[in-house]
Amino acid sequence: MTLLQVAVAAFPDTPMLLCALVVLFLLILWKQHKTNGLPPGPWGLPVFGVLPFLGRDPHLVMMGWRHIQRILCADYCARQRAQREFTLKYLAKADTEKQTEDEIDALLQYIRDTNGEPFDFNSTISATISSIIESILFGSKLEQEGPNVKILVDSIQAASRLSAQASFQNFLPFLSFLPQCRNGNEAWKVFASHVTRLLERHILGYDARATRGLVDAFLHQSKRGDSENYFAFNDDDLIANCQTLYIGGSETTSTTLTWGMLFLLSNPDVCEKINAELEEVVGKTRRPSLADRPNLPYVNATLMEIQRCNYIGPLSLPHKAIRDTTINGYVIPEGTPILANFWSVFMNEKNWPNPREFRPSRFLDEDGNLKKIETFIPFSLGKRSCPGETVARQEMFLVVTALVQAFTFHVPEGEAIPDPDGSLGLMYEPPRYRVCARPRD
Template sequence: MFLCDPFLPELKGLLLFILVVLLATYFLSKEEPQNFPPGPPALPLLGNVFSIEAKQPHIYLTKLADVYGNVFCIRLGRHKTVFVSGWKMVKETLVTQADNFVDRPYSPMVTRIYSGNSGLFFSNGAVWRRQRRFAMTMLRTFSLTNSSMEQRIWEESQQLQEAMEKEKGEPFDPVPLLNNGVANIICQIVFGRRFDYNDAIFQSMLDNLTQMAYLEGSIWALLYDSFPVLMQHLPGPHNRIFSSSRSLEASIRAEVEKHKLDLDPCNPRDYIDAFLIEKENNIPLGFDDGNLVFCCLDLFLAGSETTSKTLQWGLIYLIKNPDIQDKARAEIDHVIGQDRRPTMADKPSLPYTDAVIHEIQRIGNIVPLNGLRMAAKDTTLGGYFIPKGTAVMPNLTSVLFDENEWETPNVFNPEHFLDAEGKFVRRDAFLPFSAGRRACLGEGLARMELFMFFVSLLQKFSFSTLDGVELSTEGVTGATRTPYPFKICAKAR
């Protein structure tokens, strides 16, 4: 009977029409301007999405530069994205042409999470500029220019040490403790308080944060942005991006409502208070309750994930290189001792320890790629034509491992940051915080945290792992790069 269905010819015609439209759309979108960057062959409609290695996309993209050069294009669905590799080309994009590559392109995933032109990461134009300046001012006000911030970080490091001491030298997973300690620093700036490590709301926020940080940089996010109409109706891990963000928003909104109850316009205690005061003064450009939640979400994400991941990779590399761990500890013992509280004033006297921390950031490669940018006008990169509106992705992995910039790029080597006399030296290609207009706005705070936490931990413990266990340095890549589950032994000195 099906073969005699009178509607069958119409159905066939409809399907044929849809196929013709899709193919026409594909071939029209395939047309490229003269001298556009080259790239690998792409499947019709699907592009190169399924060619990207899901677990280590940054490695796949870095290797493509060896084939197609430091400026190349891949297709994500029908959309073209230009990838920029190597220190020289990334510098050209982020620094030399900073004004041209400051805005973010449209993203279906981001649009579903954020309401309108909001937040600190994905907003554009005047709203982004005003909110970024405000956030940087508040970070300075409540952290970098506040002499008590060093004290707060040290006190949090004591909480971390006490939790590690309770393990009595036995193997344990350090990740939850490091997440707790680091997150509490940004919580004191944004929310005006720290949380107990056993607080259920705090733990729920950290769990949702971890989910978001992984999934937003995973193949699932690429699939959603490439095929949003299809993906929004399909089950899968990508849906946890949205459920986690909603849960985080609810927790932050509850904190905002608490702040409103006892707000003192003459005495702001934290970022939320200062934002609410700006709102009451009818300051335009994003000062509303909805944007406050999204800005807090971004600060919480940036202020927790990257620093915690750096500490995690730091423990792994120090355990895998016990001679380097011992040398850094010996320097700390000589300059500070085991009992005195470290301060940032000690940093110039600890060049080897400082070099170790920088090398952990470099080889740990915490943010392997970077946020997407969009060309504000027609331009050129590496001799190729980049039309206005083109999405551009700087590959930070290719900078941190650039063979033209680092003597031993694939080896954990603190000597990268030391001169012949053992003095600390800065390296231009050191870009874990990105560069240009959208460089990490919390870089100063992160540097302080990393120094204080690492020095405090090395003062008190010798770190190792189980006999016969080899810790992996591969990790799992999302928006940040996360170590595979591992256990350590923290032996009190």
């Protein structure tokens, strides 16, 4: 006789008692839900909440809840404000176009050297954007050796990919012993060790009289004891900021560009319209520059549609309410984790008719001029919007225009263009694919 059978025999009314307890538990939850004034939302399980119901595409599941989730809030302490303001001021003054152009030169030469043979676009563009971020941070590319660059890029991608498998650890820390959590944590440690090694090598050549890059500017600030915000610029902050800029500045942009090439392969007419506009405005004797950007509406519309379609950050990073807050009559308790569902914003049919269709013209008015659309927020909005927005937009413009001006692209013979179905890790990642490039006449 099993233990359950013994219990039932000893207490004949056990099933009815269990049913009564379940009903009582649900009534308590319902009453608490109502009296606390929490916003409406899906019912979850005790301890695990809604995690078991999110599946492999949580952004799509949450899209079904979009009529009850419209809040974005995050902790924003004095330390974060000081570092954000510092980063924005530095990037506004830095000559990031020159640093980007140098790496694009190397990218174009690499593609020429393929002589029309297939190459992996994902890893190629990741290495280029990673080198751009490295130049912005340190003033020059420290990792000259190919294997080391590949190790750094691979470590970023591995950490991003494994984040999806271990994401539940953010909500259930006691499960950190599970293999997928250990693997995810180990991947982040490998990535962090590479960034720390680069930082330590750079600091050996530090000179208070020179500013080679953002790291030097940070070090200058940390050594100014008379600065009002010097408390926010210590060694731990420097390491954390370098890691954040590598992830936020390299992987996000390279992922967007990888999606972009996939869309261009699937829509060759868009690629030819871009090239026609470049020929008319820029010509063939020089590369497009940031000064050309206001005169290239179709190029800009295409970049915006690339960011909107298959948006790389369907769900925001977790934020939290720093105090009890009431919005539209609903109470958000202090400490509540909050995520924004950006996928719902960019796939809302009211704002974007046929949202799965790749159509740059949706960003142009009837005269062909670029339209401002308030619901287009690829870098989020408010005080916690992406501080690297300006640099990212510059990188995407310069890379895409340089590639389209110099080459035509197609998939290798016998290979099909992948379907635009991604996988959600730290970002919404595109499938891997190879391309062949032919120089334009």
